[in-house]
Amino acid sequence: MHAPLYAINGASRSDDVSAPSVSARSKIIVLEVLSDDQMAALREHHDVVVLDASLAKTSPDTFNTTLMHELSNAHALIVSKVKMTEALLDAAPQLRVIASVSVGYDNYPLEALNARGILLCNTPDVLTETTADVGFLLIMASARRAVELSNLVRDGKWTQSIDEQYFGTDVHGKTLGMIGMGRIGAAIARRGALGFGMQVQYAMASPKPALEAELGARRVELDDLLASSDFVCVTVPLSSETRHLIGKRELEKMSPHAILINIARGPVIDEAALIDCLQRGGIRGAGLDVFEQEPLSSSSPLTRLPQVVALPHIGSATHDTRRAMAQRALDNTLLALEGEPPLSAVNEPHWTRKG
Ligand code: NAP
Numbered sequence: 422m423h424a425p426l427y428a429i430n431g432a433s434r435s436d437d438v439s440a441p442s443v444s445a446r447s448k449i450i451v452l453e454v455l456s457d458d459q460m461a462a463l464r465e466h467h468d469v470v471v472l473d474a475s476l477a478k479t480s481p482d483t484f485n486t487t488l489m490h491e492l493s494n495a496h497a498l499i500v501s502k503v504k505m506t507e508a509l510l511d512a513a514p515q516l517r518v519i520a521s522v523s524v525g526y527d528n529y530p531l532e533a534l535n536a537r538g539i540l541l542c543n544t545p546d547v548l549t550e551t552t553a554d555v556g557f558l559l560i561m562a563s564a565r566r567a568v569e570l571s572n573l574v575r576d577g578k579w580t581q582s583i584d585e586q587y588f589g590t591d592v593h594g595k596t597l598g599m600i601g602m603g604r605i606g607a608a609i610a611r612r613g614a615l616g617f618g619m620q621v622q623y624a625m626a627s628p629k630p631a632l633e634a635e636l637g638a639r640r641v642e643l644d645d646l647l648a649s650s651d652f653v654c655v656t657v658p659l660s661s662e663t664r665h666l667i668g669k670r671e672l673e674k675m676s677p678h679a680i681l682i683n684i685a686r687g688p689v690i691d692e693a694a695l696i697d698c699l700q701r702g703g704i705r706g707a708g709l710d711v712f713e714q715e716p717l718s719s720s721s722p723l724t725r726l727p728q729v730v731a732l733p734h735i736g737s738a739t740h741d742t743r744r745a746m747a748q749r750a751l752d753n754t755l756l757a758l759e760g761e762p763p764l765s766a767v768n769e770p771h772w773t774r775k776g
Pocket of ligand 1 (some may be wrong): 525545601604605606645659711738
């Protein structure tokens with residue numbers, strides 16, 4: 422018995438059978454796990470094909486062939502983990518909307534979507550606080566060496582009082598440097614300023630006078646932020662402008678006592694340069710939720726460096742928030758298929774396919 426490749430309106434199937442007929446109902450491909458009530462809401466008005474996105478990694482050829490086949494007459498796609506290529510879009514002549522179950526949209530070729538008049542929706546806001554929690558978790562865990570010292574206990578190596586070789590560094594009262602000060606950046610900055618009495622500075626963002634008034638935050642140049650922050654926290658989206666924004670030069674600007682946090686996207690940091698910097702003791706440590714290649718290979722030095730706290734991309738991974746994200750994607754899809762503006766879109770709403 423092998424796992425079914427996909428299901429149409431609830432009936433699993435593992436063999437190639439003819440595509441469902443699309444009448445007035447639109448065809449929606451779902452590559453995400455939605456709850457039963459969410460699936461029922463989709464199926465009430467539309468034909469739904471569910472594909473198992475995990476097969477994109479385990480059986481990429483079969484998955485790709487199946488996805489292309491299903492895309493040939495699909496109108497909407499609910500997705501987050503599958504990278505959308507122009508080849509996939511070429512296979513989808515009737516596609517009107519992609520609802521990504523994420524706020525970041527670096528998995529999508531925006532220009533190609535615009536050229537085809539395909540609307541791209543995302544799920545901002547509903548994940549902001551949950552992701553900021555993980556940002557702050559990384560700050561705390563890295564500063565107090567929580568994972569390293571927990572492992573000491575787990576391994577039965579806690580045999581005497583912890584002495585200064587295992588001491589951490591304070592978080593409260595320190596300087597928090599935010600790279601990017603959007604929704605998630607501001608939510609982390611609030612935690613730091615209001616919860617821990619941190620001085621907040623920020624770079625790589627337009628001026629935020631309201632936040633400056635609320636948090637006493639200062640807008641500074643990136644180099645100044647790197648040189649004068651105890652914690653540098655990356656929250657900018659991944660784009661051609663931000664890829665490897667933090668590399669060897671930027672890491673060398675940081676204090677050897679500083680800690681680098683990445684809650685945004687792995688490729689914003691040049692990982693090889695970071696590993697080299699950590700191995701040389703160029704900075705105190707790093708707290709990372711995201712990596713250049715995910716899942717992170719077990720052979721990566723990042724898995725072995727004690728001063729690194731590495732999480733498996735869990736920023737938004739709570740039951741409540743993942744459900745809210747799925748609901749937002751579902752709402753965006755249904756609104757768009759009805760010709761209504763979605764709740765959150767990435768590209769311009771010139772999305773009604775011409776002709
Ligand atoms: P956002 O509100 O759009 O904030 C982005 C911030 O980055 C803004 O301050 C923006 O400046 C700044 N920025 C600097 N360079 C930019 C550029 N080239 N393009 C766009 N913005 C730029 O986004 P958010 O909701 O805070 O999310 C930020 C990122 O976090 C997402 O894109 C995603 O990659 C990542 N994320 C990760 C997880 C996780 O699980 N680890 C979960 C959710 C999101 P302005 O203020 O001037 O606009």
